[in-house]
Amino acid sequence: NAGVTQTPKFQVLKTGQSMTLQCAQDMNHEYMSWYRQDPGMGLRLIHYSVGAGITDQGEVPNGYNVSRSTTEDFPLRLLSAAPSQTSVYFCASSYGAGANTGELFFGEGSRLTVL
Amino acid sequence: TQLLEQSPQFLSIQEGENLTVYCNSSSVFSSLQWYRQEPGEGPVLLVTVVTGGEVKKLKRLTFQFGDARKDSSLHITAAQPGDTGLYLCAGNTGNQFYFGTGTSLTVIP
Numbered sequence: 001n002a003g004v005t006q007t008p009k010f011q012v013l014k015t016g017q018s019m020t021l022q023c024a025q026d027m028n029h030e031y032m033s034w035y036r037q038d039p040g041m042g043l044r045l046i047h048y049s050v051g052a053g054i055t056d057q058g059e060v061p062n063g064y065n066v067s068r069s070t071t072e073d074f075p076l077r078l079l080s081a082a083p084s085q086t087s088v089y090f091c092a093s094s095y096g097a098g099a100n101t102g103e104l105f106f107g108e109g110s111r112l113t114v115l
Numbered sequence: 116t117q118l119l120e121q122s123p124q125f126l127s128i129q130e131g132e133n134l135t136v137y138c139n140s141s142s143v144f145s146s147l148q149w150y151r152q153e154p155g156e157g158p159v160l161l162v163t164v165v166t167g168g169e170v171k172k173l174k175r176l177t178f179q180f181g182d183a184r185k186d187s188s189l190h191i192t193a194a195q196p197g198d199t200g201l202y203l204c205a206g207n208t209g210n211q212f213y214f215g216t217g218t219s220l221t222v223i224p
Contacts, residue, residue: 004157031210035214040124040216040217041216042121042203042214042217043158043203043205043214044214045211045213048210048211050210056210059211059213090157090158092157103148103160103163104148104150104158104160104205104212106156106157106158106159107157108156108157109155109156109157
């Protein structure tokens with residue numbers, strides 16, 4: 001019953017460093033997505049994927065890269081971390097591309113601090 | 116651009132009181148969902164509404180989707196401490212979910 005697994009749970013970076021947040025799901029979901037959550041702003045979509053080999057940008061994609069080489073994994077890369085990227089990051093998946101009415105299953109989040 | 120605005124942002128009430136949370140937008144959504152999030156965890160789905168004017172009830176929670184599919188409300192009857200959490204609405208426009216700003220609810224025993 002793993003569901004959506006995110007690693008690491010906590011990370012501190014210095015400005016300019018790069019890192020990858022990992023996300024894996026074991027529910028064979030086609031749709032996967034990354035959000036960031038900041039106080040008073042709810043969840044904002046960074047990137048999403050409707051299947052292996054297909055990715056697209058969300059509301060706030062700048063400074064982030066993604067790839068989807070397998071159905072299970074959807075890593076989020078920060079190329080050159082900035083203090084503005086300090087946030088809590090959530091990965092979510094859903095059955096079916098488009099997920100028109102599908103439920104989003106979330107991981108527990110990764111708390112990132114950029115100094 | 117924040118497509119969905121929730122109100123109120125914070126709500127602190129006594130156990131047994133009723134409350135309503137609003138989720139408003141100028142955009143039309145194909146469906147709208149409500150999630151609840153507890154500290155240190157990811158959001159968990161409460162309900163999905165699809166049809167304009169639709170009303171769904173889950174025990175003490177009543178969800179309504181506006182006729183024009185632009186807004187929604189969540190009404191809780193006789194709130195309990197276990198209802199404490201962050202409530203988020205989310206509108207779907209094809210492949211993208213847009214989340215509201217969130218309502219932080221505290222129910223005091």
